[in-house]
Amino acid sequence: MLERLKVILAPAEDLMQSEIIHPVTRQKLELAYYLPICDEQKIHDYITVPFSKNQYPIMNLFLSNANFKRVTDPAKWNDLLLRGQALVEYQNQIFSFDALKYEYLNLPDSNFEPSIRGPQHSLSEDPIISLNIIRNSYMSPELVIDKMQIGNISQTNLYILYDQRKVNHHTLDNVKNKLSSIHIDLIHSSGELERLLNGKKYQLFPTLLVTERFDRIGRALSFGKIVLILKGSQFALILPVTFYDFMHSVEDHYESYWMTKMIVVIRYIALILTTTLPGLYIAILSYNPEIFRLQLAFTLVASRSIVPYPSFIEVIIMLVMIEMLLEASIRTPKLIGSTSTTVGGLILGTAIQQAGLVSSIMIIVTSLVAISNLVLPIHTMSLAIRFLKYPIIVAAIFFGLAGVFLGILYYITCLCSTRSFGEYYFRLRGNASSQHGDIGGTKPT
Amino acid sequence: MMRLSLLIVYLSISIVASGCGFKDIDKRYFAVGMGIDLTDNEEKPYRITLKLGVPSIEIDAGKSKTQVEIIETSNIAEGLRLLKAQVDKEIDFGHCNVFILGENLARSNIAEAVNWMTRRRDIQKVAAIGIGRPDAESVVKVQPVIERFPGNALGLFFSNDATESSYTFIELLTDLFRRLNEKGLDPILPVVMVQKDSTYIVNRVALLDKEKISIVLEPDETQLLIQLLAYLKKANLYGGFYSPPFAIAIQTIRTKYNFQQNGPALHLNMHIKQAITFDEMPTDAYFNDPKKTINQLETAYSEAVKQLLVKIQEANVDPLGFGLRYRAKYHLHDFEQEWPDIYQSIKFDVSTTMSVHGTGLLK
Incomplete structure (x- = not known):
């Protein structure tokens, strides 16, 4: 049976295949099951222990216990294994034994990427529990789980998950090479791994996606992506990714069609607003005031006339303030967190405007920038985007509107030249293969 | 790393400059x-009137405050430079x-002024141009109550945001520039007049012979001309036509014309297609004999258009771009020499088709 299983099944690290030979009777028993989804204790109690004690003819147990069922059709093996059954071969007869384990009770709540209607749990720090849930939700024989160790001292287990039929093997080799070339003593979190894998030091955009959600992992696997799960970390890494993956929230598949589509559009608007708005404020106020209606121009003049400094000083004051606020609210305990935002946002904002340090329009701009940044669903991307507005501000100070658009152009160029593990990062259609003569095409190897 | 930190230092220093x-x-x-x-004054032929807006938070009727600066100068660009020394x-x-x-400028030559406007960087090419009667200063100076x-009131006249009068022709700088330079197409400018020192009235157009006014049309002729131009596809309503006892509102209008050489005479066949509704009509006149009523109206409209075309032809201006169409179809060795004679010899044939979209009444 085991020989045949090797042919049918993907070479998974978590598929337990053992051959037990009784030391006295010399009888042979073959056993196969997927480790994460089976209760090992149960298998022990019902199969291995009775077999080795040999007090009672084991064949009788198999035939009499209702938990064992005879399997005659080898085509069903696959299915049974994936459903948490252990397969036993004894005296050329094959039995299945139900040992399914579903560990959804041991999962922590999802805090980082909450969803209203989706699963409420996040990955566990125990990778076996995580793999249990993933195996249970992605019941495909093509799912491969590889295992390797990272860290010279810590020897931390790292599981590499992929759908062997859908994955791009070139990318897979690339990732495996990169992983094996990592030399580090200790590794504690997948964030560390993310940095090590990211490659370029001065990269503007994240090229792998950090998630704690099972539904996202399942979807990623079905799109042929590779998932890395590190022991002791609540977050999995998904790669390769495109820019659009970062704009997508799992909720988009659960809620009403039109509203979710609109929310996606709103996310892109928020993305544009949060990167360009402070730059545009400077450019419009100080270089090209003719863009707006005259009415707004006069309101702007009136609200700015109390401010003694040029527009960019105003912008820098407010942005530094809001960055400090955001940073402070992450670090403070949850109980005080709301107080600091209230104090900072409401009181300081009103006071700073009444004191004539910044104009009232600037308050609107600042809060819009902060809010639209939080609209982005993935934290790593929203952090990366948070930085993007500063170079644009500098460009706007010197070149006005032209500078803002130059900055946007630069970012788009950056996005186009970024590759996530050899695959296009900013490509609209995901599955297009590279053609001869493509501009910026990946090198075929 | 060293270079990066130096760069950061340079940048943060240079940020203070801008x-x-x-x-x-x-x-x-x-x-x-x-x-x-x-x-x-021959040495300082231009008088520039500049209305500067005084910003205030209060935006309400009658709260608008402006400051008017006037300067006389030898040329426009120089005048503005002098003016800069007068404001802070x-x-x-x-x-x-x-x-x-x-109006006196428009009667002598507008080319230099338009040239300056198109050249200056911060003047929008979608700015509206008009002729001030009796002069520009009195029009600009008016502060509507x-x-x-x-500056809102006059601006709204020349945009489709607010009032959409079928008598107001809107001429933008781009189009004026084109009309000034294109052979076979002459500029049209709306005439702005001040009423009772506090409001404007814009219901006439001046037709220019490239650079100076040749004729100023009356309001009803202006309306007819705007209907014929019809490239102002701003809305479906193209104004009306009054032919007692009927007043019709034109909903859509489409004008087509072509040239036809009949022996020695060049004919211009113009066909106008309209969809109309009735604003005013004697009760039952239409319902008793719709065909006859429509025929009468069509004939009246054609006749009015023909009169207008002839009047424009006699003034020797070409706001509708007949010359341009002629150039596109026929070859002339020297357009500027030959076209005026050809234009003067053109016979106009106008026909109109009206289709009634609604009578305005339920019967």
Whole structure:
């Protein structure tokens, strides 16, 4: 049976295949099951222990216990294994034994990427529990789980998950090479791994996606992506990714069609607003005031006339303030967190405007920038985007509107030249293969 | 790393300086109207009237405050430079969407003024141009009582945001420039007049022989001409036509014409297709004999159009671009020499088809 299983099944690290030979009777028993989804204790109690004690003819147990069922059709093996059954071969007869384990009770709540209607749990720090849930939700024989160790001292287990039929093997080799070339003593979190894998030091955009959600992992696997799960970390890494993956929230598949589509559009608007708005404020106020209606121009003049400094000083004051606020609210305990935002946002904002340090329009701009940044669903991307507005501000100070658009152009160029593990990062259609003569095409190897 | 930190230091120092076009919005004066007149003084032929908006938070009827600066100068660009010495902030034309040329200037030559406008960087090419009667200064100086913020009232006349009168022709700088330079197409400019010192009236157009006024049309002729131009596809309503006892509202209009050489005479066949509704009509007149009523109206409209075309032809201007169409179809060795004679010899044949979209009544 085991020989045949090797042919049918993907070479998974978590598929337990053992051959037990009784030391006295010399009888042979073959056993196969997927480790994460089976209760090992149960298998022990019902199969291995009775077999080795040999007090009672084991064949009788198999035939009499209702938990064992005879399997005659080898085509069903696959299915049974994936459903948490252990397969036993004894005296050329094959039995299945139900040992399914579903560990959804041991999962922590999802805090980082909450969803209203989706699963409420996040990955566990125990990778076996995580793999249990993933195996249970992605019941495909093509799912491969590889295992390797990272860290010279810590020897931390790292599981590499992929759908062997859908994955791009070139990318897979690339990732495996990169992983094996990592030399580090200790590794504690997948964030560390993310940095090590990211490659370029001065990269503007994240090229792998950090998630704690099972539904996202399942979807990623079905799109042929590779998932890395590190022991002791609540977050999995998904790669390769495109820019659009970062704009997508799992909720988009659960809620009403039109509203979710609109929310996606709103996310892109928020993305544009949060990167360009402070730059545009400077450019419009100080270089090209003719863009707006005259009415707004006069309101702007009136609200700015109390401010003694040029527009960019105003912008820098407010942005530094809001960055400090955001940073402070992450670090403070949850109980005080709301107080600091209230104090900072409401009181300081009103006071700073009444004191004539910044104009009232600037308050609107600042809060819009902060809010639209939080609209982005993935934290790593929203952090990366948070930085993007500063170079644009500098460009706007010197070149006005032209500078803002130059900055946007630069970012788009950056996005186009970024590759996530050899695959296009900013490509609209995901599955297009590279053609001869493509501009910026990946090198075929 | 060293280089990066140096770069950061340089950048943070240079941030204190800024670009040279950098001028905060509160350090600018927004011109909201400009008038150019011709004076009798030969050394300083231009009188520039500049209306600067005074910003205030309150935007309400009658709260609009402006400041008017007048200067006489030898040329327009020089005049503005002199004017800068009279005000404390940078003058910005970015929001100036109405430029008024004085009638005496328009009667002599508008080319230089238009040239200056198209060249200047901060004047928008979608600014509207009009002719001020009796002069630009008196038009620009007017402070309408109900104006909400500086320069708004005149600007709204020349945009489709607010009032859409079938008598008001809107001429933008781009189009004026084209009409000035294109052979076989002559400029049209709306005439702005001041009523009771506080409101404007814009219901006439002046037809220019490239650079100077050749004829000023009456309001009803103006309306008819605007209907014929019809490239102003701003809305479906193209105004009306009055032929007692009927008043019709034209919903859509489409004008087609072509040239036809009949022996020695060149004919211009114009066909106008309209969809109309009735604004006013004697009860039952239409319902008793619709065909006859429509026929009468069609004939009346054709006749009015023909009269207008002949009047324009006699003034020897070509606002409808007949010359341009002729150039596209026939070859002339020297257009500027030959076209005037051809134009004068054209016979107009106008026909109209009206289709009634609704009578305005339920019966």
